[in-house]
Amino acid sequence: MVLPGPRARGLVAAARAAQGRRVGSAEGSPRGDPASRRAALYVHWPYCEKRCSYCNFNKYVARGGVDEAALRRCLVTEAHTLLALGGVHRVDSVFFGGGTPSLASPHTVAALLEAVAQVAHLPADSEVTLEVNPTSAPGSRLAEFGAAGVNRLSIGLQSLDDAELQLLGRTHSARDALRTLAAARRLFPGRVSVDLMLGLPGQQLGPWLGQLRELLRHCDDHLSLYQLSLERGTALFAQVQRGAVPAPDPELAAEMYAEGRALLRTAGFRQYEVSNFARRGALSTHNWTYWQCGQYLGVGPGAHGRFVPHGAGCHTREARIQTLEPDNWMREVIQFGHGTRKRVPLDELELLEEVLAMGLRTDVGITHQHWRQFESQLTLWDVFGASEEVKRLQEQGLLLLDHRGLRCSWEGLAVLDSLLLTLLPRLQEVWWQRSPPPVPGG
Numbered sequence: 001m002v003l004p005g006p007r008a009r010g011l012v013a014a015a016r017a018a019q020g021r022r023v024g025s026a027e028g029s030p031r032g033d034p035a036s037r038r039a040a041l042y043v044h045w046p047y048c049e050k051r052c053s054y055c056n057f058n059k060y061v062a063r064g065g066v067d068e069a070a071l072r073r074c075l076v077t078e079a080h081t082l083l084a085l086g087g088v089h090r091v092d093s094v095f096f097g098g099g100t101p102s103l104a105s106p107h108t109v110a111a112l113l114e115a116v117a118q119v120a121h122l123p124a125d126s127e128v129t130l131e132v133n134p135t136s137a138p139g140s141r142l143a144e145f146g147a148a149g150v151n152r153l154s155i156g157l158q159s160l161d162d163a164e165l166q167l168l169g170r171t172h173s174a175r176d177a178l179r180t181l182a183a184a185r186r187l188f189p190g191r192v193s194v195d196l197m198l199g200l201p202g203q204q205l206g207p208w209l210g211q212l213r214e215l216l217r218h219c220d221d222h223l224s225l226y227q228l229s230l231e232r233g234t235a236l237f238a239q240v241q242r243g244a245v246p247a248p249d250p251e252l253a254a255e256m257y258a259e260g261r262a263l264l265r266t267a268g269f270r271q272y273e274v275s276n277f278a279r280r281g282a283l284s285t286h287n288w289t290y291w292q293c294g295q296y297l298g299v300g301p302g303a304h305g306r307f308v309p310h311g312a313g314c315h316t317r318e319a320r321i322q323t324l325e326p327d328n329w330m331r332e333v334i335q336f337g338h339g340t341r342k343r344v345p346l347d348e349l350e351l352l353e354e355v356l357a358m359g360l361r362t363d364v365g366i367t368h369q370h371w372r373q374f375e376s377q378l379t380l381w382d383v384f385g386a387s388e389e390v391k392r393l394q395e396q397g398l399l400l401l402d403h404r405g406l407r408c409s410w411e412g413l414a415v416l417d418s419l420l421l422t423l424l425p426r427l428q429e430v431w432w433q434r435s436p437p438p439v440p441g442g
């Protein structure tokens with residue numbers, strides 16, 4: 001999952017820090033506008049049964065067991081604190097991610113949803129996703145999660161090849177994955193997603209496409225393709241370093257991605273985001289909120305949030321990260337009502353950079369109307385219309401700027417990172433031309 005990261009910030013942060021620029025009202029909607037009182041909610045369950053060889057997400061294996069009642073109390077407390085702080089009246093979606101949230105008890109999921117509904121409007125048709133790791137006996141437990149209020153499942157299937165699953169350190173077989181998928185589809189028809197990885201060490205194009213074809217015979221209406229990112233500090237990274245396993249080949253991974261998205265298109269899936277594919281309208285509304293730079297609260301160890309803390313008298317959106325380590329996080333929640341470790345106010349330009357980088361990940365891109373919600377003076381035409389480099393990207397068929405807005409073409413979506421190398425500096429340049437920073441000592 002790509003959440004807005006520190007990358008875009010780094011491009012401009014140093015200059016701004018030196019110039020002491022005003023942190024303005026970075027929120028698109030004026031205060032009191034219902035949009036500023038809506039948010040998505042992410043809940044992080046930090047525990048896993050076992051550490052996968054490739055994963056560097058915030059997850060822990062609890063040797064002495066988990067005190068789930070205590071963890072649940074803290075998650076509920078933090079949810080209440082952050083909903084109040086954000087002045088959130090309506091929660092449009094809830095996502096239980098991790099870690100392995102399918103290891104939590106359905107009671108914990110129900111308690112969180114009840115806690116939200118006590119203080120905010122949680123519409124009956126809100127998307128409530130739970131990430132599920134495949135197991136050999138999935139049925140009854142999945143039904144209990146449904147009874148607790150979950151209405152969408154995202155299954156971490158990863159691969160349909162047992163040798164690859166072993167390399168990844170997964171606890172399940174391909175058979176378990178298909179069994180879990182079938183049980184999930186029976187219980188949540190039209191609302192099941194699967195994650196499939198590509199670019200694994202030693203993986204070849206033909207067999208991987210074979211897996212994807214097989215998956216198409218079993219899957220529901222949503223699929224995510226994730227290219228392996230080899231992360232320092234993981235077991236797989238060490239194996240590659242010492243030559244025990246071949247290094248992943250980025251060119252081959254790009255080929256897999258290109259062939260995979262073409263295959264999914266033929267099968268009737270809309271690629272609505274760089275890594276995400278849906279048919280029959282089964283787009284994830286929670287993840288859509290991230291790409292549209294909507295507000296979201298992050299509850300639980302290491303969760304990220306982006307919202308305006310109205311309750312603290314602020315008018316500016318903040319990027320927030322909760323304390324990573326679960327025991328420390330719990331101590332902070334017990335003491336302060338929340339475990340927020342880092343708060344970074346986003347200034348106007350930083351928010352626009354996120355609107356650009358996140359919005360272009362989707363097939364609709366950034367509409368003029370969407371842009372206006374965040375920036376009322378500079379239009380997309382003002383920023384990009386006169387740029388020779390942007391014109392060149394349009395001539396190359398990678399980018400479109402028209403009456404609808406700015407978006408990637410089908411070809412452009414596959415090379416978005418390289419487009420942003422042109423687009424982000426252009427936005428910064430036009431921004432600074434309009435409001436030059438004060439000259440130090442001037």
Ligand SMILES: C[S@@+](CC[C@H](N)C(=O)[O-])C[C@H]1O[C@@H](n2cnc3c(N)ncnc32)[C@H](O)[C@@H]1O
Binds near residue numbers: 193194224
């Ligand atoms: C990789 S994405 C998979 C989404 C899935 N393909 C789907 O369609 O729903 C989900 C993962 O991203 C991370 N994540 C998502 N939102 C987050 C947030 N607000 N804070 C921290 N981590 C988050 C969590 O590790 C979560 O397990």
Ligand SMILES: C[S@@+](CC[C@H](N)C(=O)[O-])C[C@H]1O[C@@H](n2cnc3c(N)ncnc32)[C@H](O)[C@@H]1O
Binds near residue numbers: 195
């Ligand atoms: C953090 S996991 C959480 C969900 C669940 N525990 C699982 O493993 O399926 C969410 C997704 O992130 C993706 N992911 C984790 N580490 C990754 C990596 N190093 N490179 C690419 N994708 C990764 C996997 O596809 C996984 O399905």
Ligand code: SF4
Binds near residue numbers: 048051056057133
């Ligand atoms: S990939 Fe999922 S199950 Fe594996 S360690 Fe990471 S969070 Fe846990």
